[in-house]
Structure formats: C-alpha cells, structure tokens
Amino acid sequence: MRIAVIGGGVSGLMAAYRLRTILGDGADIVVIERRQRLGGILHTGELAKHPVDLGAEAFVGRRPEMPALLRELGLEQQLVFPAGRTPLVWSGGVAHPMPQGTLMGIPSTAESMRGLVDDETVAMIADEPRRPLAWYPDADMDVYSLVASRFGAQVAERSVDPLLGGVYAGSSRSIGVRAALPTLAAALDAGATSLTHAVAAALPPPSDTPVFGGIRDGYRVLLQALSERSGARSLTATAATRLARSTRGWVVDPIGAVDAVVLATPAPVAARLLRTVAPAAAAAAAGIEVSSSVVVALSLPRNTALPDNSGILVATGEPLRAKAFTLSSRKWPHLAARETALVRASFAKFGDDAPLSWTDDELIAAASEDLATVTGIPIDPLEAVVQRWPGGLAQYAPGHLDRVAEIESATAEFDDLAIAGAYLHGVGVPACVATGERAARHLAARYAPRS
Template identity: 40%
Template sequence: MSDAQVVVVVGGGIAGLAAAAFLSGAAGGPARARVTVLEASGRVGGKLWGGEVGGVRVDLGAESVLARRPEAVELARAVGLGGELEPPTTAKAAIWTRGALRPLPGGQVMGVPGDLEALAASGVLTDEGLERARHERSTEVGEDVAVGRYVADRLGQEVVDRLVEPLLGGVYAGRAEEISLRAAVPQLLSIARDGGSLVAGVHELASRPKVVGTPVFQGLRGGLGTLPGAVAAACVRAGVDLRTDAPVDELRRTPDGWRVVTGGEVLHADAVVLAVPAPAAARLLREDAPAAATELDAVEYAGMALVTLAFRRADLAEPPSGSGFLVPPVDGRQIKASTFSSNKWGWLERSAPDAFLLRTSLGRYREEEALGLPDEELVARSLADLREAIGLTARPYDTFVSRFSAGLPQYPVGHLDRVARVRAAAGRVGKLALCGAAYDGVGIPACIGSAAAAAAAVDRLLTPATGEGSTERTMGA
C-alpha cells in the first residue's frame, strides 16, 4: 500500500483503535495506510473505561479478557502492556439462587453441565430439576437453535433458568431462549449435531488439556481501562490522526473512495472502516448501502448499569469471600451479578489495602428500566440485595454508576446469517469494512479479532493482488 493510501476509521472503541493500530503499524509490522480515527465522544475506549472511586483507580466498564483467545493479550503486549497483565487472584464464583449462595459447579460450559455429580453437590437445582437433568432427552437441531430452547429440551428448564441464564446473561445481558447457539456457543452446536449425550460432550470439552501456564482470564494492573489509552498512544506515535469529539455527519461513496464529513470538515479516504454500533453504522450507510443499513437496523441492544461501591475494610464485619456471584433472573432479584473486585484482582488489593471495592450489575435485554433510575436508587437496590445475599450491612464511602444504554448487541437465532448479508451488501459498495461487537462476538478478544479481519480486508482492497506481506498474515487475522 503506497503512502498515498488513506483509511478513515469511524469509532474509537477498542475495535476501532485496534483496526487503526493494525493498519498503521502501531501493533507491529509495517504501516499499511495513513489512518485517521474519528470518535464521536470525548474519549476513546468505549466500554473499556477506568476512573477513581473512593480514591482508588478501578475499571468502570469491562474488567477482564478471555486469555485463551489470544487477540487482546497480544495487542496489550504489542503496545507495551505485557508486563502489566495479571490473572485474577481468585475465580471462585457462586450463584445466588433458591435463597442461598451456592458454588458454581465445575465442569460446565456456559452453564451447561458436564458433571452431574458436581451439579448435585452445588445445590443449585432442586431435586426435581436435578432428576430431570439426569434423564437427558435427545433432540435434533437444524442450522441453528436458541440456546435456552435446546438445553431445556435436553436437560430441563431448570438447568436453563438457574445455570445457563446467569452465565450467558453475564456475557450478552440477553435471554437464553433467544440467543443463537451457533453464534454464542458454537462448540455446543457441534456436540448437538454429533447426536450423542450433551452432558458427555460438555464433560469431554471441559476436560480437554488447557494450555500450560495460560490463565482463563487476564486483567491489567491499573485496570483494563488502561488498554485503550495505550493503544491510542501507540497509534499516535505511528502517525495516526486520532480525533475525539469528532462525530461523522455524513459518509458517501465517491468514484475513487469515500467522502467523510465531520464537524463541517470534509475528509477524503481511499477506504473506510466502520467500528461503531449497528445503529450508527446503519445511519452512515443509508444512502450507499441501503440493504446493509436495513439489516443493521434490526440488530437490537441490551442496556445495563454497573454500580461500583467503595467500603472501608474497617467497617466490614467480615469481607466477603470469593470473586463474586451470579443471579438467575428467575429468582426475581434487582441485581444480575456482583463482583468482589478487591478479592478478584491482586493489584487492586495491593494498591488500596484499607478499602474494599465491589460492583453490581443491573438490567438486561428488555429489562432496562433500571437505566432510568437515579444513581441513589441503583445504589440502594444494590445494597438491599447485597445485604440479603452476603449479609453486607456497611455503608459505602463512595459510589459510582456507569450506564450503558446500548451496551451489548443481541445475537438471536439467525444472527450470523444477518452479519453475512450485511458484509455482502457492504462489499458491493467497495473499499469498506465493518468490525466490532455487533458482528463476530461481544468479548474484547472477539472485537479485536474483528478489527484485525477488517484491517486485513482493507489491505486486500487497497493492495495489488500479489499476496506479498499481507496484513492478514502480519496480524494473524
């Protein structure tokens, strides 16, 4: 790609930043383009966000990445944060259900049990629910099926209500009866199509040897919210023109590229990467890719709120143990989960030994009314549930509420087909790539992988078809 090639990346969340890093050489490898990033808000990072609560630096958005999918860890290392990677101190989680905290049973995959003895020992299910799970029924699946429907048919509704819903909901803030098995848990679809026992298949999957020395999750000392800043700084050093408070007002195809209008300024780009939520992408593509816009308009989002609470350890009768707990919606509580941050992250305990920080989450798909409540009410609801769940009676000395009104895209049955149609329609327009949580997975590694694929696609579009030194090979997309 010659020095004259210009790529505009719309969106400064982790996907947009990663795409800019891959194209500019900031993440390693040669520079492939001159890149401009346009972020509508006043900061980069999107749902990766850090700040102080009670004088302690914490994550106010996402706090960890799935380390056994490598993209996020590799990007952190590429921008100089390799030495800051740190796994959780404890991953001992519980489920608050049937009036008690019960251990999350081992040997499960996204709540689907692979060890019925561990499930029985956990006490998560009633005797009736456990008996139903022991009498697994066979069922056929086609190209796709909702996770909740499939698991309920095989193992009973209670497995879905008390295990699958809280675990899957923690990832998607969605509803198991609507989330696509093919999109969200494809390894279970493979088991389903083999025609054998689901429990046995999950047991085999959960028992596979793990990569030696590789933790399941990783965070960063100082919080995962430090990652966007490090990627942005690396991009700027690589020559990226990174702009905040720069919403894109208009995007139009031209004979030789794209016309991008931001704040009255007209930019000309050889190619564009759209790394924004589906509604924003739909708005920008309405004129030149109406078919893609129509599909993107149909992508729904779940809203949620995170409530961070800072306590003085001296005020706690006894700090809670473990990493936190999940809450099945069927139990009718206000909160959906709680993370005991000071237990989970050693760096946080070391940096603030006299404080104890935890957080709760409220809201999920079609249950976003909590987002409209005052901060004080969300704090009060969180404290009421925490008192009942873990006996917490202390009052926090500081609080912070993070709201994500369109936090997580939903992946219903047929989602992957919709994504394929969006990309096909965008491809017909030419010199355009899309990436982010709406397409290839909602996790941070998935978003970075999506960005790598978008950068590779742009590289192919703008590079003569020699195959020499492609971005795809450079980035492992």
C-alpha cells in the same frame, strides 16, 4: 491517503493502530468518535483515588489476542490474572457454589447441579441421554429452548442465565445456540445423541492457563497506547452522520472525502450508515438488537467480611434489582492490596433497561442493599461511582451467524471499506481486537506499499 475510522472503541482503535503499523507514517488516519472520549464501552474511572474499570474489567486470557497485543505494545507487565476463586449463584434466597465443569452453565453431569436445582431436575438431567434428541443441523434456537427442554427450566434460569447475563447482558431466551455456543452446536451437528454427550464433547480440554486476564491499571492503559501509537487524529464529540460513495472513495459527513473507511460502530449505527451503500448489509445489521447495562462500583472498608469468592451472580426470577456482583478485591490479587475493598454491581439486561433511568443515589442504594442481602453483612460504601451503558452489548440471537455472514458478504465487494465491532464475532474484547486487526488488514491489502 486519508482513512476514516468511524467509532473510537477498542475495535476502531485497534484498526487505527494496525493501519499505522502496516501503512507507516504516510497515512492520515482520523478516528471519529461520537462521545467526548475514546474507548467506547471500555472506560477506566476513578474510585478511592485508584483506577477502576467501569465497563469490561477482564478478558478471556486463553485467546491469544490480548496477551499478544499487550506484548507488542510493551505492556506485558500490565497483564494480571485472577486469584482463582469461583463465583456463587444467588438462587431461592440462598448463595450456592457455581457449578463447575459446565459449558456456559450447561452441565454434563447431573451431580454438578445438585443443591442448585431440585431433585426432580437432577433426575431429569440424569435421564436425558436416554431421551431421543431432535436436532436439525441447519437450525438455530435460543439457548433456553434447548436447555429447558432437555434439563429443565431451573438449569437455564439458575445456571445458564447468570453466566449469559454477564457476557451479553442478556439471557438464555435472547441468545442463540450457534453464535454463543459454537462448539456445542458443532457437537450436535456431528450427531451427538443427547445434550449431555454434546456438552461433554464441547467442553474445552483441561488447561493450567488461567481462563481470564486483566490489566493492572485498567483498560485506559491499553486505550492510551493504541491511540498514541496509531498516530491518528481523534475527532471526539463528533458523530458520523452519512457515508456515501465518491469518485475518490468515500464521503463521511461531517469530515468530507476520504480514501477508505473502517466502520467500527455498534450494529444499529452501522445499519444506518450502510443503508444506501450496502442495503443488504444494513438490513442484516438492523436485525441485531442491543441491551443496556449499568455498573455501580462501590468502595467499602477494607475489613468488610465479603465471601471468599470472585463474585455473586443472580439467578433469573430472584427478587433483587442487581443481576451480578463482582467481588473485585477478592477476584484480583492486585486489587486486594488496596486500602479499601472494591465491589462492582451490575444492573439491567435485555428486555429490562429500567435501571438506566434510576438516579445515581437510587442505583447506589440498590447496589448496597442487594449486596447486603446476598452476603448477609451490613454494607456501608465509603464512595461509589455509577456508569450507564445504554445499548452497550449486542444480542447474539438465534440466526446471528447468518446475519453476520450477510453483512460480511454484502460489504466484501468494497476493498476500501472494512467493518469491525462487537456485533460480529464475539462481544469480548479479544474478539473486538481481532475484528479491528482484520479490518485493518482488509484495507491494507489494497493500500499497503508492495514489497
């Protein structure tokens, strides 16, 4: 039995690994990856002689997938947690504490926004429960339209955008309520009479479990374990260019005939490969847009007087080039122990991919200057590394859930084809791992040895 996994990001590698654990040694699993290396937009580089993650650097630790997977792979000693510091928001040329107790930056109390927004906006939030709310249970809308109409544009631009920018490299204008905030949509569907009440109902219950987790030596540890334990052959620097039906199963150019396929590429590539075999799925996938981003990791003298916060997020409309800084050595205790300080600056977002074309020197200069502006201290990097992610992140626009339902129903007729990836049920690594797991189990239902 020969199975092709198209796309060697974490979704594809998880599918390959789970196929191996279910199907055993008999299966010939081939991972086809367009880039020179596996991992997709997870990539651990090196800075100041230490590993540094240049794509994702964390995961939502309250979801079960990552702790369970690290345990299964015998990597539980790699699981680390942040120090518990909170971020700042740079808005109006001032660093403000990030409001707490919000749902992705959307407040449930007016007081939590005081200082970040003007008094008129605070009054508008306080008054919101008294204003009639029109919400149509089948509808979807962008987050900006909902938040700005109820709480004012400043809340969307100063509190929500910085957080959505971090997750999707997008903004409240490019992201839909249903896909990004499902618990909020559910509260509104259930008849919440105001956004204030809906947010209060949608907030997760208080928990002592840290929200985020990370991997001590970087994501490369996970990628390597998945790749090795999958026992898959990896064809890197090889793009799948065509997927077609054959009597045996599928033909994948350029590798030829296979029995089954996991398609674990970004949405635009899935759309191209599915065009002839599942046109309705292809059309829906083609409707999912992607954004680009750039990460600049800076190594700074250890005594650099960075603020005592996990990061500094930049509000929409600020005259800065960077959109966020992760103060990695403040955020992660295991990085604080290193001999230099580490900061990651992020650039570009949906609708603004200009930084992709800047030179490394320009990006490093912009990261250093903007960091000096937001911290008020001189920034003099010892070393820096730049990573560009063109088309790295799917935009979960209004109507996203319908597009995904269409993709899944139009491909469900095949028991020898499964899809996985960050455009389906969440861009975060745990959600990607879940889609890889599900894709493997979908195929295994046909191929697994019956007991």
